[in-house]
Amino acid sequence: MSEKLDRRTFMGTALGAAASLGAAGAAAQAPGPMASDMLNRYVPTPSQGKKPQLFRAELDIRDCEVEGKIPSDLNGAFYRTGPDAQYPLAPGNIPFDGEGHVSMFTFANGRVDFKSRFVRNERYVAQDKAGKILFPMYRNPYVNDPSVKGLSRGTHNTHIIHHNGKLLALKEDSPPAAMDLRTLETLDPVYRFDGQLQSETFTAHPKIDSVTGNMIAFGYEAKGFATDDVNVFEYTPQGKKVWDAWVKVPYVGMLHDFAVTQNYVVLYVIPLAYDEAQIKRGGIHWSWYGGQPTYFGFFRRGGDGKDVRWIKGPERSATHVMGCFDDGKRIVVDVEMSASNPFPFMPMRDGSHWDPVKGASRMTRLSVDLSKKTPKEYGIEVLYQNLLGALPRIDDRYNTVPYSVGFLPCPDPDPKDPAKRPSSCYARMDIPTRTAQIYRGEEDVTLAEACFAPRSKTAPEGSGYLMGVASHGKENGRCDLVILDAQHIDQGPVATVKLPTKIVGQIHGWWVPEAELPPKKA
Numbered sequence: 001m002s003e004k005l006d007r008r009t010f011m012g013t014a015l016g017a018a019a020s021l022g023a024a025g026a027a028a029q030a031p032g033p034m035a036s037d038m039l040n041r042y043v044p045t046p047s048q049g050k051k052p053q054l055f056r057a058e059l060d061i062r063d064c065e066v067e068g069k070i071p072s073d074l075n076g077a078f079y080r081t082g083p084d085a086q087y088p089l090a091p092g093n094i095p096f097d098g099e100g101h102v103s104m105f106t107f108a109n110g111r112v113d114f115k116s117r118f119v120r121n122e123r124y125v126a127q128d129k130a131g132k133i134l135f136p137m138y139r140n141p142y143v144n145d146p147s148v149k150g151l152s153r154g155t156h157n158t159h160i161i162h163h164n165g166k167l168l169a170l171k172e173d174s175p176p177a178a179m180d181l182r183t184l185e186t187l188d189p190v191y192r193f194d195g196q197l198q199s200e201t202f203t204a205h206p207k208i209d210s211v212t213g214n215m216i217a218f219g220y221e222a223k224g225f226a227t228d229d230v231n232v233f234e235y236t237p238q239g240k241k242v243w244d245a246w247v248k249v250p251y252v253g254m255l256h257d258f259a260v261t262q263n264y265v266v267l268y269v270i271p272l273a274y275d276e277a278q279i280k281r282g283g284i285h286w287s288w289y290g291g292q293p294t295y296f297g298f299f300r301r302g303g304d305g306k307d308v309r310w311i312k313g314p315e316r317s318a319t320h321v322m323g324c325f326d327d328g329k330r331i332v333v334d335v336e337m338s339a340s341n342p343f344p345f346m347p348m349r350d351g352s353h354w355d356p357v358k359g360a361s362r363m364t365r366l367s368v369d370l371s372k373k374t375p376k377e378y379g380i381e382v383l384y385q386n387l388l389g390a391l392p393r394i395d396d397r398y399n400t401v402p403y404s405v406g407f408l409p410c411p412d413p414d415p416k417d418p419a420k421r422p423s424s425c426y427a428r429m430d431i432p433t434r435t436a437q438i439y440r441g442e443e444d445v446t447l448a449e450a451c452f453a454p455r456s457k458t459a460p461e462g463s464g465y466l467m468g469v470a471s472h473g474k475e476n477g478r479c480d481l482v483i484l485d486a487q488h489i490d491q492g493p494v495a496t497v498k499l500p501t502k503i504v505g506q507i508h509g510w511w512v513p514e515a516e517l518p519p520k521k522a
């Protein structure tokens with residue numbers, strides 16, 4: 001550990017996805033005194049030191065003010081989704097349970113328009129009608145209002161992708177919601193791929209195959225609440241399912257993300273696990289089971305899943321996969337990894353306090369030697385000791401093949417004044433050389449997860465633009481969209497879209513080039 005990475009810095013970064021909720025997303029929640037203090041310190045929200053406020057503003061901003069010049073080869077749409085509580089969250093609930101609010105920056109010939117809309121899913125519509133929360137606790141169906149029996153609990157607040165002409169808003173406990181790519185109108189609140197989706201759930205982190213463009217995805221708790229079944233499947237870009245497999249996990253833990261190489265599927269089970277006693281007490285779905293093992297599971301792509309092998313490993317958390325590949329000899333998976341629970345608002349099963357040092361994530365390489373018939377262990381190598389952070393991204397054209405460039409929101413790895421609040425930065429990581437280029441955000445700004453837009457379909461890896469929302473803590477969360485040349489992020493923004501207001505917070509975002517968008521409606 002670098003001496004400069006003190007406890008204060010750890011606390012800043014360990015919030016990971018929570019911090020990325022940004023301006024409005026983390027406002028309406030009650031995470032408990034300790035987590036609340038940390039969220040207020042590191043996340044610019046309108047609730048700082050005050051009663052949480054709701055946001056709920058659906059916006060249209062035409063021809064946004066721009067500082068600098070939008071590059072002429074940046075045409076398409078940047079979509080984001082995040083939780084935006086429709087009504088105040090129930091005491092004890094967590095910020096991940098706000099309703100999905102999708103936003104979109106559309107770029108056309110140097111002009112930028114902004115639009116945001118809630119996902120009109122079954123939960124939103126029912127609560128809107130009732131004028132109150134009907135799903136009061138994160139993934140606990142036993143405390144739901146009886147009126148919502150049979151409705152999908154999906155908030156669709158986690159990730160957003162495009163597939164087969166539709167915008168799919170995702171939440172891992174339910175099927176996607178399909179939306180219109182231009183208007184953000186909800187077209188189908190429970191989208192089951194024309195009846196092909198067998199799983200009750202659908203991950204927030206599908207992968208696009210680097211060669212075929214197929215979408216590989218999975219659902220866990222796939223046969224219903226708290227079941228140990230995982231369904232993995234692959235769809236063509238035209239929406240036809242080409243294979244699926246069923247596997248059983250060693251225990252029911254959060255499978256937030258997974259890895260797909262050209263030949264293998266990897267599932268990684270962490271001890272943020274289903275807690276039945278807590279559910280019966282009216283609490284949330286998960287607790288952190290300290291001391292429990294992880295499992296690295298892998299099986300052949302295109303098979304039935306019966307060849308799955310599980311390798312036991314030490315207690316760790318891994319949330320997001322940056323990149324992965326196999327070369328016939330090894331499977332390699334690069335993930336954000338921490339020694340323990342990365343989320344301050346997820347309960348510790350043993351009642352201990354959340355530990356911000358153990359909860360801090362670093363980019364870590366997991367590997368399995370395929371030459372061994374029955375591998376007994378998997379390798380764990382920290383890629384960057386001095387970079388802490390969560391929500392890594394890559395050039396998404398390299399989802400399933402060897403890659404060399406990654407992007408990561410992180411605190412300043414080399415702060416001039418360590419006593420000051422850590423700056424919010426983006427790192428561009430050159431993985432083969434283990435070097436990084438840093439963009440330092442303005443003081444008192446929090447940078448959300450970044451998204452990469454290639455300069456063209458055939459541009460080299462990492463050649464294009466990196467964009468992310470910057471929330472100004474001193475301006476009540478007012479937001480900008482920062483656009484960087486992805487090869488020279490240390491030179492600062494090539495353009496900044498200046499918004500007049502805060503906007504809905506984000507967990508994940510997605511770039512769609514103009515050529516893949518439907519024609520604009522009159």
Ligand SMILES: [Fe+2]
Pocket residue numbers: 158204205256320507508
């Ligand atoms: Fe995620």
